[in-house]
Amino acid sequence: MLLEVENLQATVAEKEVLRGLNLNIKAGEVHAIMGPNGAGKSSLASVLAGREDYEVTAGSASLNGEDLLDMDPEERAQAGLFLAFQYPVEIPGVSNKLFLQTAVNAVRTAKGLSELDMFEFSQLVQAKMKLLGMRQEFLERDVNVGFSGGEKKRNDMLQMALLEPSLCILDETDSGLDIDALKAVAQGVNAMRSPDRGFVLVTHYQRLLEYVAPDVIHILYQGRIVKSGGMELVAQIEELGYDALATA
């Protein structure tokens, strides 16, 4: 199993946000997690990525059989977990190129691979940028500074393509995007789909699912997954709304 989450319970600022969540994802699968505001969607992404203001109070989570909850955020990333942020962070003064090269080499070092030099990295990043239709100037700018919302998300997709994680969690990456940016995100995900990689698309809207077809859809409600199924669930959410569907 790629990701195995059992009875996960967590709090943030002493408020319960996950209340016994179970989720299993096999390599090659794309899972969408949908739910109303405050259901715990972003909390799930944050807890899995290791945000320090979240406290896990019970349960377990493992990636490829390794205990995720025992790892620092950087160790989780090195072990193959990738979180695409709802709000990618701006870092003035740090060039995107330096950031990306440092990240790629940190992950390579952790895997016991040699670091890429400037030339090797440049070749790799050019290839990935071409794949995502990104311009060269992206590298020279400071990390996410002055980027439009769509550019920030595209930058996250570039990081995902460079780090080649085994599990990608997209935390409402599609929120607030125009259709072109949304398509770019979908293009990033589709280009990266492979039999040895899994995806969790955390989303508030069904629009992304028109461009990335998920294998499984889960409904997250009050900190638990209350229903799982196929695309038919999307129609039911539309028809009944989350409350009725969750309590039905």
Added chain:
Amino acid sequence: MTHSPLLNPAEQAQQRLQALLSDWQATRSVSEAQQEALQDFAQATLPTARDEDWKYTRLAGFWKLPLRWASEQVASSVSLPELSLPDNAIQLVWVNGQFSERLSSSLSDLPSGLSVQIDSAATHLPQSLAGDALAAMAVAGLNSQLVIEVANNQRIERPIVVRCLGEAGVGQSLALSVTLGQSAELTLIEVMSGVSDGVIFMHSQLDVSDNAQLTHLLWHDLADSAYSFGWRTASLQRDARLIQRSLMTSGLLSRQHFTVNVLGENAESNMATGVVALAKQTQDVRTHTRHACLNARSEQLHRFAIGGQANGVFHGDILVEKGADKTDANMATNNLLLSPTAQANSKPQLEIYADDVRCTHGVTSGTLDETQIFYLRARGIPEATARLMVSAAFAQAAVSDVSVPEVAETWQSLIQQKLTEAMS
């Protein structure tokens, strides 16, 4: 030398330093101004923490320093520390207060329009430092002065690099006088390297004539127990431009004054400082900007990254005189506190006597942004590296536009090295 038991430690120190300077003066010819400065020093009250200006910059350790004043002898074994500089740089090197011909570039093939004189007669003494005991001490003990003149309309392609080295326990004092003629251009680079328990005093007078441009880059590469005090006074005439960039990361205590007199219409001063203070360092930056004419501009950015038990002190005042309308003066100070025991003391002041001006000042203080650190860690970057990247970027951003690539690279690595100590 005996101390009267009635003197307090500061007075004892003053007596000791005064005797030191008298002995030093006795072995050489000194100007009247230097003798007067010695008198001033003898009569001055040494500053203590009770003085508002010295509240955060404590001199108690300095007064106890076992100094010997720079002598005529320069150890022939002294070698110049490696430093990456432009190939065509004109290097002028002082060791223990003495000009070293051996370590300096040849002065026989200077570009036309450039004059460089080394003078030990102390004729170009700095003015208007009355009441400052340290400045008096610096003038009384002035070892040597450098007088640089650039003729009208001459653009000097070769940067001038002034390097000051000091051996352990040596006190030295230098003065620099730079005059740029009309429409002249020059890049001046100052590097202070002091070895342990020493002090370097530096006075400079920078006169920038009509439409001339001076780029002034300054940094310290001092030992952890070194002291440095500087007074740099610039005068800008009509359409003149002054670009000053400084990097302060070393020494136990450094206090640098930057005075800019904006005297001509449409003149522009652009000043930025990057500071990294760690352990028990005190880095003190003082700027005094005086606008005395129409339509001139001054921009300042000072960034302090402060960790350990270090102290980052900033005092900046801007005076806009009556009639200096349309002045555009801005001063920003940002402090990044890297530890709970780090201290930032910033004091900006505006004094405006003109009617139609645009003047701003602002101070921000904060800690590292944890969302930035998490973002980097979530990409596999270890926490210590993430903290280093973000804090180095903070300090570097102030001085990232340095126009000499070799200096920009040196500064970048000095900031990185320094902060690596803090993060490990």
